[in-house]
Amino acid sequence: MSMLGRVSVSAMRSLRARGGPSPPFWSEGNQAKPAGYLYGEAPLPAGQARKIEDWEPIWVGTFLATPIILYIGLNYKPNTSLMQWAHEEADRRSTEA
Template sequence: MVASLVRSAASRPVSPAVRNAVQQQQRRSASGGIHWNEPSGRLFGEKPLKPGQKRVKEDWENIYYYGFGGICLLTAIGLYYKRDTSIQTWARAEAMKKMEAEGTVPTYERS
């Protein structure tokens, strides 16, 4: 029964109003169609240099390299010297304050 309904719906002619709506919707799409760049095998599409010719850096390259390296270095230094915010360190400091306030100082003897 379902197959016959699908077959009959597929064979029925589409009304002009529906056809026009579909055509307008297709015309309105802003995708620009299918766009595909043929692969050239070159990184970023750069052309190979002629023998004996040196590659010229662009203006942004040094800024990018030194900036990225500097940020990585600053991040590493910042992570190395970051504050200890663990709960064990806080609890140890609080316990030492309470013990000093009570007048008992812990002594640790070697065993």
């Protein structure tokens, strides 16, 4: 266990105030106050459109294509269950006899 595991929260705050290490999970962050905007983007002035970044169409296309590919792929996969095989085998053996 690291040395930080046994230090109290108040001791960590005083360590941090003196330039020591910050706590791993309960740190307050480095913003003075939360911005309150989604993804940290401020609203644009009226009449101005948001510029789409280069990665966004690829991400949206992948996000929309994934369920379609999964739906098609999972509906047309072969049935490899033991019960299905046993049913087909029983049908085959009953017709042979």
